[in-house]
Amino acid sequence: DKVVLRTKAAFLLKIVTPFHLGQSITLSSFYPPPHPSKDEERLHRLDPRRALSFFVDMTREFRQDDQLFVGYVGKRKGRAVHKTTLSSVQRANVKKRSSACHTAGEKLGIQFTLCT
Structure with a gap:
């Protein structure tokens, strides 16, 4: 499938x-x-x-x-949702995810360059 x-x-x-x-x-x-x-x-x-x-x-x-x-x-x-709307939602999600990873890393004493 x-x-x-x-x-x-x-x-x-x-x-x-x-x-x-x-x-x-x-x-x-x-x-x-x-x-x-x-x-x-x-x-x-x-x-x-x-x-x-x-x-x-x-x-x-x-x-x-x-x-x-x-x-x-x-x-x-x-x-249909506009491309700019999708783009801004995507950027906001990446930024949110990135800041959450950095916050978690700081608490553990780890420096992140990429978080998955």
Whole structure:
């Protein structure tokens, strides 16, 4: 089981080469059922195909656009989220994650350059 993500034909790429045009992203299922152990069952919760399916199902009744990310409140509900909004959310999450890693590292007396 897998999910394939493709860009819209009208999407303007920063790098326009034959390799990049029409390129798709394939995400394979992560520990699909049946689960022989509790650990594999727990790891299945990280499955990107499962997460995308859940997200699309949860937004189906108000979705007005075929873009992956749509607004879920206000007047943009169900409509495509702007690139700048996605970008600022991404930056905020990276910054939050980075500061949390540095705080944890300082408490342990460790200096972090990268936190995963």
